[in-house]
Amino acid sequence: MTRADFDNLVLSISGRLYAHAFRMLGNRQNSEDTVQDVFVKLWKMNKTLETYGSIEALAITMVKNQCIDQLRRIKLADSENMEILYPRSDTSPSPQEQMERKETMRLLNRIISELPQIFRETVKFRDIDGLSYEEISEKTGQNINTIRVNLSRARKIIRDKYTKCRNEHR
Template structure:
């Protein structure tokens, strides 16, 4: 596989790999490192990529595994918690602060979900993968993906409602 063919194969899902790494590792710098490491590994094994039915699914699985390994390593204690701020033009300062608080709260709630739920909500709601694709990536049944996603969404919704209705964090 030549460089141009490799780039044509892997570049379409580069942003998805980064977003998944960022969701799992939180830090932008760590996510960039994870993305770079993944593409280096794919390049080293470029001859074997044709053996995979979906190179994208394979890359997402590799990203997930790499991120989990990073989080388990000793260096994980050095990972910093950084959230990007949501900004909308033309809104008042009060409204922007309120929106930022809501987005931050949702990010916080997602971060507090169990790993499986966090991963599935990222793959489905952010990356827009189909249930069957997620099931293959995580080696579980599509029904389990649906149930896990439903539970994750329900947990987030309940926590948000509790916060908004009662001011409880």
Template structure:
């Protein structure tokens, strides 16, 4: 791999890698460090890149491993840093609608954070990052059926929790 291929194929992944790392470490600066270490490792292993079938999944796997290493080594305290923009029509929204949306996103973030680690990782990679099941299986080094099972359970638990909260108004 030369510099131009690195810039064309690996650097465009940095934002996706950052979001994935941030989901794991819950700290913006630490997530940036994880992504930087991942990019360095990819560059150092550039002679082996031609043997890799899915570069994106490989980078995700490196990012996950680096992020987990950071958590283990630093005993990082998790913080609340999840923000999602899902509607670009803000100028037409009333303050009430914006508050409702913010509350919903906070509830969803809390529910996702309460999921078991594996379910949370699979949901992040599939529903937020848009990876295919096979790519997730490669990135997390698990069987594709386990990916599907974890995603199903995560979505079901999220749905049940949202329905329960809405039904009881809590």
């Protein structure tokens, strides 16, 4: 791949990669750094990029993996700091917490089961199975924008119903 081809690739996918990173990290600077790191890695792989079916899919996977690594490091650092500040003698959830978690899962499962089938499938594929939009598109035959819209609508319904149920039980 020539430098010009790589520059065109960067221009064509950088927005999508940034959006993916920002959705996972929620931080502009970390998202930009992640995308930049992925482009550096891709450039280092320059000679073998042609062997990949979809360079964009590879880049999205690399961004996703790098974001997961960052989140793990942040979570580990936070948990270590919290443990130092507030040591717990028992790290297992209390019976009350266990009961609340089970009740929350039952409620969410009920809400999801009541969704229209297209929303239910989209939520299952994305949030439960962890599939990418591209993978969901391959399974369902829907275009990616339709999947994004359906997922957004489904999540809003779930959020609204969950909030309503929680407020009724207080």
